[in-house]
Amino acid sequence: MKKNLYTADASAIGGRSGRVRSATGTIDMEMSVPEGLGGKKNATNPEELFAAGYASCFQQALLVIAQKAGDTLDKESKVQCSVTLFQEGEGYGLSAVLDVDLKKFDEAKTIEMVRQAHVICPYSVGTRGNMEVELRVMGKAIPVKAEENAGVAGE
Structure with a gap:
């Protein structure tokens, strides 16, 4: 049963050349296309905001996994989360x-914790089957099983 x-x-307002504001006012930022694509300095973009949210959410999922253990x-x-915007045909x-x-765990334990976090993280759940997500441990890509990136975990 779903519980909000x-x-x-x-x-x-103004899309990529406008402003975003949260209802609480905590976020109130100028937006721009990425600087490398001709945008302004000292402005953020949707990809940066997405990367920050995903990194934070995934870290929390790791904290939950550690606590359960x-x-x-x-x-x-x-x-560290890197989000890439790409164009494919007419779409983006x-x-x-x-x-x-x-830091303190060996590679095998870290890989297992990352896999478990990828199952429960709301961003991972929301992107599963919709976008490619690569998992790495200290820069080294770890294999992602097809079911970990397709549909809802366990389905």
């Missing part, structure tokens, strides 16, 4: 790379 926990509200994450553990799309460094 929280709803975030934000609005945009009776463990904790190193305070310096890090999730996104892909993401999540690179995780948990």
